[in-house]
Amino acid sequence: MALDKNGIAKRIAQELRDGYYVNLGIGIPTLVANYIPAGMEVILQSENGLLGIGPFPAAGEADPDLINAGKQTVTAIPGAAFFDSASSFAMIRGGHIDLTVLGAFEVSEKGDIASWKVPGKLIKGMGGAMDLVASARNIIVAMQHTDKEGNSKLLKQCTLPLTGVNCVKRIVTDLAVIDVVEGGFKLVERAAGVSVEEIKKATEGNLIVEGEIPEMKG
């Protein structure tokens, strides 16, 4: 069965390692914070100037001066640090953030990502996404395998304006875990009960299937 959003987040949480500094984008990536394994120390970075994002505040305790990059009220964990935007992106550009997880409209088999603009539709801007994908040491994309009309989001070439080129390393979708390798999308794991055939059908880019593909572990 295809994973729901929480299922995708849960699978991505398995990529975390003790001591990681991680930037989580808006949407499914944010949910990853709920599945950090107990006892593992993972520090979450918010590009508006916070290292050490804590849980959302209790009702009545929200501070307008303490928000995340999605402009939601948050808290800071003990040991957190605040800094300005230029320092924040120096941290990102300098390669000090171990992992970036973000959503996407499309990913190409070369690791290009389109995530910020649909021509003729809502104008929002790229925010920090271009900086993050250009500089993070490891980038995982969290997204649905296909769009609402059933069109594949894993393409030979992106059709939408790009956020970055040749940068995505791994994609976790509702159907599969896929690595971007030389020659295309390498199928690593499939969601429980989802067949390789189904994944193939939902993937427009070249899907590389080698040997037996294990199911994701819960």
Added chain:
Amino acid sequence: MHKVVKDAYEAIQGIESGMTVMFGGFGLCGIPENCLKALAESNVTDLTCISNNAGIDNFGLGVLLRKHQMKKMIASYVGENKEFERQFLTGELEVELIPQGTLAERIRAGGAGIPAFFVPAGYGTEVQGTKEVRVFNGKPHLMELGMTADFAIVKAKYGDTMGNLIYNRTANNFNQSIATAGRITIAEVEELVPFGELDPNHIHTPGVYVRRIFQGKDYEKRIEFLTTRS
């Protein structure tokens, strides 16, 4: 040293139509509410505004938009603002979108006297345009330019009469860089104290950058997305 002015109306004296003005803040967090209000009440138009965001429809920079005081907006993210979208789509407003880290660094560099630098963000995207590309350590980078403005307006939690500033939590955001990049920098603060009272160890913006300072009032500090745990 006469940096202290009475209020926002006195602080924004000299801002004229057609000028470039930078504003601190991220979303509605850490925005100079008093100066924005005073500007919205002025007759200044055709401003080029540099700010990470464009506010919401009825608050922040959104107020200047609604009064058609903006000619151009330079930002990284402009969602959550219908009037902005409308003016952008009809071509009333010129918009330049810049990756957030590049925007922050362009401002920091501008204030630090660095005319240009190279970053990887935007390579291979529409942000690249005609920018010079150079490869460092095997990775292509774009040349970006330092950025300054006629006026820079920031908001801090504490300030002293010498213009030293301390920001609060994530309300620092773009304020610290922007404070360095104005030909004239205006600081509005929640609490203005006599010099000597702030711990010099904790100053974010040294007073040298600040030309005018005043204690703001009636801060609304609106929250864009109030999110609490259940």
